[in-house]
Amino acid sequence: MEALAIGSAPPRPPGLALPPLTRHHHLLLHRSQTLAPRRLVASAPMDAAAAGAGRGGPVPPRCARAETDSEDAVATTSSPHSAEAEGAAEQGNGAPAPVADAAAAAAADVVGVDGIRIRRRPVTGPPVHYVGPFQFRLENEGNTPRNILERIVWDKEAEMKERRPLYMLKGPLENAPPVRDFFGALKASFDRTGLPALIAEVKKASPSRGVLREDFEPVQIAQTYEKNGAACLSVLTDAKYFQGSFDYLDAIRNAGVQCPLLCKEFIVDAWQLYYARLKGADAVLLIAAVLPDLDIKYMLKICKILGMAALVEVHDEREMDRVLGIDGVQLIGINNRNLETFQVDISNTKNLLEGERGQTIAQKGIIAVGESGLFTPEHISFVQSAGVKAVLVGESLIKQEDPGKAIAGLFGKDISPVSAA
Numbered sequence: 569m570e571a572l573a574i575g576s577a578p579p580r581p582p583g584l585a586l587p588p589l590t591r592h593h594h595l596l597l598h599r600s601q602t603l604a605p606r607r608l609v610a611s612a613p614m615d616a617a618a619a620g621a622g623r624g625g626p627v628p629p630r631c632a633r634a635e636t637d638s639e640d641a642v643a644t645t646s647s648p649h650s651a652e653a654e655g656a657a658e659q660g661n662g663a664p665a666p667v668a669d670a671a672a673a674a675a676a677d678v679v680g681v682d683g684i685r686i687r688r689r690p691v692t693g694p695p696v697h698y699v700g701p702f703q704f705r706l707e708n709e710g711n712t713p714r715n716i717l718e719r720i721v722w723d724k725e726a727e728m729k730e731r732r733p734l735y736m737l738k739g740p741l742e743n744a745p746p747v748r749d750f751f752g753a754l755k756a757s758f759d760r761t762g763l764p765a766l767i768a769e770v771k772k773a774s775p776s777r778g779v780l781r782e783d784f785e786p787v788q789i790a791q792t793y794e795k796n797g798a799a800c801l802s803v804l805t806d807a808k809y810f811q812g813s814f815d816y817l818d819a820i821r822n823a824g825v826q827c828p829l830l831c832k833e834f835i836v837d838a839w840q841l842y843y844a845r846l847k848g849a850d851a852v853l854l855i856a857a858v859l860p861d862l863d864i865k866y867m868l869k870i871c872k873i874l875g876m877a878a879l880v881e882v883h884d885e886r887e888m889d890r891v892l893g894i895d896g897v898q899l900i901g902i903n904n905r906n907l908e909t910f911q912v913d914i915s916n917t918k919n920l921l922e923g924e925r926g927q928t929i930a931q932k933g934i935i936a937v938g939e940s941g942l943f944t945p946e947h948i949s950f951v952q953s954a955g956v957k958a959v960l961v962g963e964s965l966i967k968q969e970d971p972g973k974a975i976a977g978l979f980g981k982d983i984s985p986v987s988a989a
């Protein structure tokens with residue numbers, strides 16, 4: 569049995585010093601000069617009662633802290649920053665250590681679980697602390713994101729604190745458009761063309777490449793992708809880093825696009841799964857570098873209840889082995905983009921599908937999806953020979969004048985359904 573005790577801090581050995589500060593800017597403002605009122609950050613549990621249990625209709629499962637992986641247990645997706653931990657900052661004794669201590673210990677429970685590389689929140693708490701009447705800004709390794717994915721995830725956790733409560737999604741969820749078969753669409757496309765099925769990405773910008781397309785019309789782009797043979801679409805919904813929007817999902821659906829839609833979001837909280845569904849998503853992305861196994865299992869269960877597929881994304885062998893150990897995974901995305909350097913190397917797909925791993929994927933009937941950095945027909949055949957049955961492509965299409973027409977160039981032939989008729 570697997571246990572994940574996020575938030576239950578292991579006792580600090582006596583006398584163990586806090587991690588050394590690498591950069592520090594002390595004593596910026598007197599308390600009376602601070603602009604924003606200070607808020608206690610408490611975890612926001614979503615439970616079945618809050619979501620309308622007993623009032624009929626589908627009841628979203630409880631979202632609370634995970635203790636076991638039994639059927640009843642669920643993983644945490646709420647912030648482990650407790651009110652007590654935040655309150656501990658109010659010592660007035662000139663030492664911000666208690667808040668750092670509590671936050672560091674809580675985060676230490678997360679970092680390293682299953683070997684995940686992305687810390688879900690600042691280890692030493694937010695850079696701004698209050699000590700008595702003073703506000704301190706302490707920047708150190710523990711509260712500075714180490715790479716862009718970590719930065720995105722921290723911002724996403726903060727975004728989640730502003731979300732509507734889950735019970736408010738219940739009504740709209742009942743009126744969500746029916747789910748389409750994401751997995752089935754990929755399989756059908758592969759069977760029809762003999763080439764990897766295309767998940768074409770509707771993406772305006774990215775942290776690594778900046779704005780990819782100025783005249784960005786998500787609905788038109790989706791329509792031309794569909795017409796030219798995309799099996800499914802991936803729609804970026806993150807606003808801050810990708811200039812995406814959840815509104816693109818329902819706009820594309822309402823325009824009559826039939827391709828199943830992947831909600832390309834940085835999911836850290838079960839709430840996002842419900843929201844994606846009510847906006848018309850047929851599938852969601854779960855990133856193994858961000859989510860411990862128990863969270864992935866929990867989210868897979870919710871996806872199943874909602875009828876959505878999950879594309880579980882891995883970057884390296886370790887993540888691949890974790891994900892292969894999880895029951896119910898049907899789609900594994902292999903991202904060729906290095907999280908630290910942004911460099912793209914499509915041989916990552918080949919490396920991760922070699923030997924036993926590739927055999928396991930084939931035996932389990934999992935569809936492997938090659939993601940990122942695919943620009944030419946040679947790239948497509950390279951990842952196909954490695955074993956993928958689908959590819960996820962953004963930049964190389966979206967930058968072309970007509971992103972749909974660019975699909976034939978990418979595959980070296982017309983793969984539109986019309987061409988097959």
Ligand SMILES: O=C(O)c1ccccc1NCC(=O)[C@H](O)[C@H](O)COP(=O)(O)O
Pocket residue numbers: 716717769771774775776777903905939940941942960961962963964
């Ligand atoms: O694209 C980025 O810069 C990026 C940075 C950090 C995390 C994720 C990022 N991209 C998400 C993706 O995985 C890609 O959008 C997707 O695989 C398509 O890649 P590409 O064809 O290279 O645009």
